[in-house]
Amino acid sequence: xxxxxxxxxxxxxxxxxxxxxxxxxxxxxxxxxxxxxxxxxxxxxxxxxxxxxxxxxxxxxxxxxxxxxxxxxxxxxxxxxxxxxxxxxxxxxxxxxxxxxxxxxxxxxxxxxxxxxxxxxxxxxxxxxxxxxxxxxxxxxxxxxxxxxxxxxxxxxxxxxxxxxxxxxxxxxxxxxxxxxxxxxxxxxxxxxxxxxxxxxxxxxxxxxxxxxxxxxxxxxxxxxxxxxxxxxxxxxxxxxxxxxxxxxxxxxxxxxxxxxxxxxxxxxxxxxxxxxxxxxxxxxxxxxxxxxxxxxxxxxxxxxxxxxxxxxxxxxxxxxxxxxxxxxxxxxxxxxxxxxxxxxxxxxxxxxxxxxxxxxxxxxxxxxxxxxxxxxxxxxxxxxxxxxxxxxxxxxxxxxxxxxxxxxxxxxxxxxxxxxxxxxxxxxxxxxxxxxxxxxxxxxxxxxxxxxxxxxxxxxxxxxxxxxxxxxxxxxxxxxxxxxxxxxxxxxxx
Amino acid sequence: xxxxxxxxxxxxxxxxxxxxxxxxxxxxxxxxxxxxxxxxxxxxxxxxxxxxxxxxxxxxxxxxxxxxxxxxxxxxxxxxxxxxxxxxxxxxxxx
Numbered sequence: 001x002x003x004x005x006x007x008x009x010x011x012x013x014x015x016x017x018x019x020x021x022x023x024x025x026x027x028x029x030x031x032x033x034x035x036x037x038x039x040x041x042x043x044x045x046x047x048x049x050x051x052x053x054x055x056x057x058x059x060x061x062x063x064x065x066x067x068x069x070x071x072x073x074x075x076x077x078x079x080x081x082x083x084x085x086x087x088x089x090x091x092x093x094x095x096x097x098x099x100x101x102x103x104x105x106x107x108x109x110x111x112x113x114x115x116x117x118x119x120x121x122x123x124x125x126x127x128x129x130x131x132x133x134x135x136x137x138x139x140x141x142x143x144x145x146x147x148x149x150x151x152x153x154x155x156x157x158x159x160x161x162x163x164x165x166x167x168x169x170x171x172x173x174x175x176x177x178x179x180x181x182x183x184x185x186x187x188x189x190x191x192x193x194x195x196x197x198x199x200x201x202x203x204x205x206x207x208x209x210x211x212x213x214x215x216x217x218x219x220x221x222x223x224x225x226x227x228x229x230x231x232x233x234x235x236x237x238x239x240x241x242x243x244x245x246x247x248x249x250x251x252x253x254x255x256x257x258x259x260x261x262x263x264x265x266x267x268x269x270x271x272x273x274x275x276x277x278x279x280x281x282x283x284x285x286x287x288x289x290x291x292x293x294x295x296x297x298x299x300x301x302x303x304x305x306x307x308x309x310x311x312x313x314x315x316x317x318x319x320x321x322x323x324x325x326x327x328x329x330x331x332x333x334x335x336x337x338x339x340x341x342x343x344x345x346x347x348x349x350x351x352x353x354x355x356x357x358x359x360x361x362x363x364x365x366x367x368x369x370x371x372x373x374x375x376x377x378x379x380x381x382x383x384x385x386x387x388x389x390x391x392x393x394x395x396x397x398x399x400x401x402x403x404x405x406x407x408x409x410x411x412x413x414x415x416x417x418x419x420x421x422x423x424x425x426x427x428x429x430x431x432x433x434x435x436x437x438x439x440x441x442x443x444x445x446x447x448x449x450x451x452x453x454x455x456x457x458x459x460x461x462x463x464x465x466x467x468x469x470x471x472x473x474x475x476x477x478x479x480x481x482x483x484x485x486x487x488x489x490x491x492x493x494x495x
Numbered sequence: 496x497x498x499x500x501x502x503x504x505x506x507x508x509x510x511x512x513x514x515x516x517x518x519x520x521x522x523x524x525x526x527x528x529x530x531x532x533x534x535x536x537x538x539x540x541x542x543x544x545x546x547x548x549x550x551x552x553x554x555x556x557x558x559x560x561x562x563x564x565x566x567x568x569x570x571x572x573x574x575x576x577x578x579x580x581x582x583x584x585x586x587x588x589x590x
Contacts, residue, residue, distance in 0.1 A: 101570040200551045213550060242555050311533045322510060329511070331583050336576035345586050346511070354513035362512055366522075367529055369510040370498075383536050385546030390539065392550065425528045443550030468551070 004029035006169045009073050009226040010253075016062050016072045023062065023072030026172070027055040027116050030074045034118060034170045039495040042155075042165040044079060044137040045087045045120035054116040061114055069253075070233045071114025076165045076174040079120045080127055081107050081217075082206040086117075090208040091135040092125045094356025095334040104206025105238045106175065106217045113233045118171050122161025125358045126325065127182055127210045130432035131421065132160025134360040139418050142190055143168040143491040146456040150494075153415040153458070156186030156432075162220045163190040167491060173221040173230050177207060179214045180313055181411075181436025184448035187220055188410035188461025191450040191489060193482075194220040195227045195475070198468045199443035200245040203238030211320035212243075214313075214440040224449065224479045228252035231471065247469065255472035260480045261295035266403040270306035271435060273412060279454045280409045287407055287451055287462045290484035291477070301403060303394040308387050309438040310430060315371050315384035316441075321361075322368025328356060363426065392442040399467050405477045408435050410448040410461035435463060445471045447478045450487040459489065498526040 004026050007015070015021045031051065034043050051074065058072035082088045082100035089095030107117070122140040124132050131154040132140040140160040142153040144167070155164040159176035163186035166174050176183040178196035187194030195218045202217040209215060219230035232253070237246040267288055272281070292298050330336035330352030337351035357365065371380035398406070412434055421429050439446035445468070448461040462481065466474030498506075503523040507514040514522060572578040577585070 098574055101567075101573060198551075200553075239556070239558060243549070243551065245551065245553065246556065305539070308536060308539055311535045314529060315533055315536070326511075330576060331585055333574035334576070339586060343586060345588050348586055349511040350513035353511055357512065362510075362514075363522075363525060363529075366503075366506050366510045366512065367526065370506045370526065370530075371533075373506070373509060380533065380536075382546050383539075383541060384533075385548075386541035386544040387536055387539050388547045388550075389544050390541070392547065426525060427528055427532045430532075441550075 005033045005171070007172060008222045009070070009172050009229050012073055012172055013069050023055040023058040023116060024052065026072065027051050027074045027118070030118050030171050037168055037170050037495050040141045040143060040164050040168055041138055042122055042140050042161040042168065042170060043076060043119040044122045044161065047086055047117055047119045050086070051116050051118050054111070058114045058116060068113040068233065069229045070110060072116065073172050074116040074118050075110065076119060076121045076162060076171040077107060077117050078159055078162050078175050078177060079123050080177050080208045081175060082208065083107055083117065083120070087120065088208070090126050091123045091137055092356065092358070092361065093136045093335060094328045094353070098333050100206070102206060105203035105236065105240060106207065106234050109236050110233055115233070121165055121174055124158035124160065125361050126208065126321070127158040127177055127179055128321070128360050128364055129157040130181070130185060130429055131418070132157040133418060134358050136358065140164045141418070142415050143495065144190060144415060144458055145491070145494065146458060152418045154189065154418050156189035156415065158182040159186050159220060163187055163192060166190070166192045166220050166222060168495070173219055173226055175217060175234070176220045177215060177217045178440065179210050179317060180440050181433035183218050183220060184436045184446055184461070184463055185411050185432055187448040188450070188459070189415040191459030191487065192220055192222060193224055193227050193447065193449055194218060195231060195447040195471070196439065196445065197231060197235065197471050198445045200243050201235045201471065203236060203241040203244045205238055205240040209324040211317040212324060213320060214317060224475060224482045225253060225256060227447065228256055228475045250472050252472050252475050255476050256479045257476060258480050258483055260291060260477055263296045263404045263477060264299055264402050265291050265296045266299050266301035266398050266406040268301050268303045268306065268406060268408060270303050271408045273434065276412055280412065280460065283452050283460050283462065284407070284409050287481060287485070290481060291407065294480050294484060299403060301398045301406070303398065303438070305387065305390045305394050306438060309391055309441055310434055312384040312387040312391065313433070313437045313441060314367070314430060315380050316388065318364040318368030319372050319381050320368070322365045322372060325361070325365050328353060388441050391438055395442045395444060404467070405474055406465040408463045408465065410435060410463040414454045414456065414458035414460055439465055444468055445474050447474055449478050449482050449485070451481065451485040452487065453489055498523045498530065
C-alpha cells in the first residue's frame, strides 16, 4: 500500500496546493491500491481513464491557483449515484447495463469542485440492507478482522463498499447515502466517519430513489475535518429536487474549533437497549465522560417514542420503495425478461421484476404494496406516519429545552460475520438500525465517529445527533469527541 | 393479523412480481414475521396526531411553467431494452 492513498482530504489538499504532490500521483496511487484489493469487492465499476483525465484537469486548475478544497481529491462513488456514461445500477440486476445520460447533482457538485472519480462502489441492492449482502455484485468485505481469525466480516450496509474502500485506503473518501442508517452503521463497522446531513441539505436528484422522504446523501471520510470539507462540496440548493432547501451552505470546516464548553449534550435513556453488549454501554459512557471533560453539560433526556421508530420505518420505507421501484418495468432501462409466445405486457412486468430484483428488494416492495393496499392503508401507513410525527416531536421537545446534540451508540454491536445472519428472520437484520433510524424519520443530521475497539479488535462508533440545519455545530461537537477519543487504529492489510 | 398463501399471491400480483406457487408459503411466513413486528404501532396513542407529509416544514418552491429540457429522443431511448422508430417497444397491449 502506498502512502499517498492514506492521506486525508485536508492533508492532500494542503500538499496539492504546496505542489508537494499532484492529483495524478494521488490518483495513480489509489488506482493501484484498488487493483490489489479485489478481495474486498468494494469497487465494482472501475473508471481509471476518467479518473486520470479528471486528475490532469485538476492539476491544471491547482497550478492556476484558487482551486476549491476538493480539487484533485480521488473519491469512490456509491453505485446509487447516477454518473453520466458510467454504469449506475444500485447494485441491482434489474439495472444491468444502465448508463445514465445525466449526472446526479451531488456528483456534479463534486466534479465542479474538481474531485476525481475512481469508480463505483458496492452497496446493498437499492440500498436495502445492513450488511452489503443483498448486492448483485456479491458481498463487500470489511478490511477489519477479529484478531487473527480469517472469517470475512461485513462492512455494514447499505454503503458497505464505500466504508470498506475508505477504511482500506483505496480512496481518500467516498459518497454514501443514508435512509435508515446506511452511512452511519457502515462507518461505525469500519472505523471511519460518516455524516447524514439534515433532510434537504443534499439534492436527491440523480440518486436512485429508495424511500424519498428519508433518503439523504453524505460523505464517508477518514476524519471529521474531511467530513466537513466534503459535505460542504456536496450540499446545494437544487431546483430539480423540490425538497432541497434554499439556504446558504456554511463553511463547515471553519466551524471546527473543538470548543464545546457550555454545550448541552443529551443522553437519551431509551437508547439503553436490553441485551446491549457491555462494551457498547462502556463506549457510550466513556464518550459521555469525554464530552463532559471537554466542558459540555451532560443531561439525561427522554425520547419516549424511540421504540416505535423501527416498526414505523418498516412501514414507511417499504411503502415509498414500492412506489419508487414501480418504474423498473423492463420498458425504459435495464433488464427485460425473455418472453414466451403469447406473453403480454403483464407477464413482461412480472417476469422482469421477478428476475431483476433480489429477495430482500422483492420482500420490501411487497410489504410496501400490502401496507398501501385498500383496507390496510389507514391501519399501517397512516398510523406509521402519525407515529413519525410523534418521533419528530420527541426531538423537537429536547432541542426546545436547550439540548444542542444527542449522544448515542451508532450500532448495537461491532461488525458481524458475512453469512452469520443468513438464517435469522428479516427483523433481526433490521435491528442493526435501531439507533440510527430515528434520525431519518425526524429528518435530522447525524454523524458516526469511531471511538474505540472492542475486545475482538473491531472498531465501534458513537453517534451524535444535531439540530436541523446545524451540521456545522454538530461537526464541531464530533470534532471534540474525535480529539478526545483519539481513535487512530487501522486494519492490518491482508487483502 | 395473519397472511395466508392466497393473500401473499394477491400482494405479489399487485406488485407485479411473479412468485412461483411453491414459494408462496415461505413468503407468507416472512410477511407475517415483518407484520408481527409492525403490529407494535397499534400500542401508540395517535389520537389527534397529524400524519407526517414532509419532514421539513417548508413551502414547496414554484417555478415558471416552461419547458426546461427536451428534444433528445435518442438519449431518452438509449437505455431501452427495445426501442424502435423513436419509441419504446413493448408487447402488444391492445388487441
